[in-house]
Amino acid sequence: MGTTVRLDVAASVHAALMAELGIDADAVAGDGELLLLPGMESVKLLRIVSVLEEEHGVSLDDDALFSVETVDDLIRALRGGPAEAEPAEEAGP
16 A cells, blocks of 8 residues: 655645746745746636645635735645744733
8 A cells, every 4th residue: 555645835836836837946936926927927826726726635715815925925825824924923011
């Protein structure tokens, strides 16, 4: 009986972006805005997200999807965390 190896989320996001957009790995910086990547269009982004959701067995809700701005945001969202890194709350007096 074989085992299923879950793909590394960051690697699969980078691979999906490079495949769909036909860009090199150098163009896919973690803090790079998704919509500013060469060749990116909203339809392509939705197609990429759909492929990644299926690949990782997750479904991003609309709030998570609309908060995704960067490559790192997409990676965090697919891992089940908040898309945007949230600042730590300061303790009150």
